Amino acid sequence: MKGLFKSKPRTPAELVRQARELLIYIDLNGPSREGKREEKMAELSKTIRELKSILYGNSESEPVSEACVQLTQEFFRENTLRLLIICLPKLNLEARKDATQIVANLQRQQVHSRLIASDYLEANKDLMDILVSGYDNMDIALHYGAMLRECIRHQSIARYVLESEHMKKFFDYIQLPNFDIASDASATFKELLTRHKSTVAEFLSKNYDWFFAEFNSKLLSSPNYITRRQAIKLLGDMLLDRSNSGVMTRYVSSKDNLMILMNLLRESSKNIQIEAFHVFKLFAANQNKPAEIVSILVTNRSKLLRFFSNFKLEKEDEQFEADKAQVVKEIAAL
Template identity: 80%
Template sequence: MVLYLSLICFNLFVHGRRIALLSFGECSYKSVMNMHQMADLAKNTRELKSILYGNSESEPVPEACAQLTQEFFRENTLRLLIICLPKLNLETRKDATQVVANLQRQQVNSRLIASDYLEKNTDLLDILIAGYENTDMALHYGVMLKECIRHQSVARYVLESPHVKKFFDYIQLPNFDISADAAATFKELLTRHKSTVAEFLSKNYDWFFAEFNSKLLESTNYITRRQSIKVGETFDIFLDQSMKLSSRHLNLGKGLH
């Protein structure tokens, strides 16, 4: 028996505008996510995007963005968008991707509450990473993941989880756009939070660079080797920043060119 999540609708008044958001309600054994609700979700996602990015007639209002951000995470709407994304049409997927990306940067009372939310809901990160295995969803989830990695707690979770090893395979995927996006995400993961990455590399040098060399640098596929060099340039950044890495990293960094 498949367990589905039922959905409830709540009204959000943002800067005088009524937005009907869908959020997760209690679990049940039947799905109440019908076509009408999907249409509402598409419409409301466009409204969210308009508030966060503004439109041809008005700029985003900081107070409205802060209120929307607070309600969005309070009502678990991020989970809704990520899980339901494969069921949405292409335009709504694009809107949802932009909304999720923008919300990673929105502050409420000087706090990035997206970081706090993701730290408590790491299963959503598992979904985003696994998205590279779905041709239709890879680029959408990839954009979301790169923005989530802006949060140090998220980057640390990915680096310390078994997921980090999957990137060695994702960068070798035959679809160029997806493999390139995976390489860009991997590079972001290895550059955004330098102290976290330096700690990770100091503890995981042997297996990490064994995988990096055997699967990427020594690949028979030219594109994969080029992608690996772009990722490998990451280690030069550590050298430029005088990070305290071992001489083994230093030698590898020089050997990438």
């Protein structure tokens, strides 16, 4: 019905071009000349909504791949992505959400079986700097955060962020008082450190010293329950991944690390205890334990054995019991 009254249905490429023109207008024109700007804003929101429904489909129709390809090509031909990211704080909530979903979707669109979004970001890596700094602004943090997580699906982009100075900032973002932002930052942090195995292994071995110093002092020893719980889980995920075996060997040879882990075992939180156990078992299972590690384990042997005799999961778990038996055996044999 609607189609009958529309002057001419615009092609996906035309819609992208229109969005770009409107974004340029919004970007250049400040809040003066309210009336005109508001009109353009409304038009922009509408255009963004249309772009979204091309990519995701709507209640009447599924997305058409040919239209998605056209849209993607036009989007990355010029600097529309940059404009959209820069102008995001000026959009209203609904347009911001639509824009975020568009950016997320574009990362997965293939043109001639190539992810052209990756090529674009490769040439515009500074956009990542803008997205990461979004965590400083609670109004847009969740939008930029979601976009960022989608962009680091590309390995080269993830590598850029990992190797940038931004990595240090995450240790603070994770502990922001605002739960939705802190947990979003934490999800991004986890993604960065687990998604692309080879890149992560390279990053961790190159940056071992500062990274784990920060990780231990800021995250594992944080006064914040949720920070400790997420950090110990992430540590387990990283160290137990085969591609990080070099880093793991190094980690479990340090007395300081062992002490932190043993303190986490004593936590009143069962969840933290369990995650800590999955890391602690690596210390015990290490066949080349340094003398100082052995001495700590021997000194605390009876306490540890008593602890493990009462340490059980709510649900029975064979793997857990086997691991525990192995740890107990190792400690008893020292």
